Amino acid sequence: MVKATIHKEHYACSVTNGSHEVMVDEPLELGGTHKGFAPKGLLMASLASCVAITLRMYADRKQWPVEKIDVTVTAEIENGENVFVEEIVCIGGLTEDQKQRLEDIAAKCPVSKILSFGSLIKSKVL
Incomplete structure (x- = not known):
């Protein structure tokens, strides 16, 4: 809530x-x-922080040498649709395969899933 x-x-x-x-x-x-934060900025902050936390959990579980994760999110309109662009910088000695895996994992964070698949919103004024 x-x-x-x-x-x-x-x-x-x-x-x-x-x-x-x-x-x-x-x-x-x-x-x-x-x-x-402006509401849209707060939405982007939710996405950026969720991605960062998800990647930290994954890297820790895999015991990968990640010292720091920076996630920058920008919002654009492409062909009439909202597009969130994530730029992820991982500081540490990662291989290209590990970086690719983290890119895949980023899309699996809960906020990414909500934004990707959409949600039904129901409003009721009391």
Whole structure:
């Protein structure tokens, strides 16, 4: 469960899962107060962090020499569709085969699966 709360301040929104809180907002040029990630940026942050965590788990389980993983996500529109582009940099002595395997594993993180296959969203105003 995640709950977002917004008051009259444009467009600062508090988001909580009951244990942690983050601020989500729009940038100044869109009328926001720039107090946190924009919603689309937060979505990209979810993808980037999920990929990084998934790759860290896999590399640790395989005992591969990965010191650091950086995942950069950008969003583009190609042929009318959203495309998330991941640039993954692994610091450590990996072979080309290991890098290819990590590329395959990146697509298996839970957020990647949700974004790839889509989801049904149901809204109900109370």
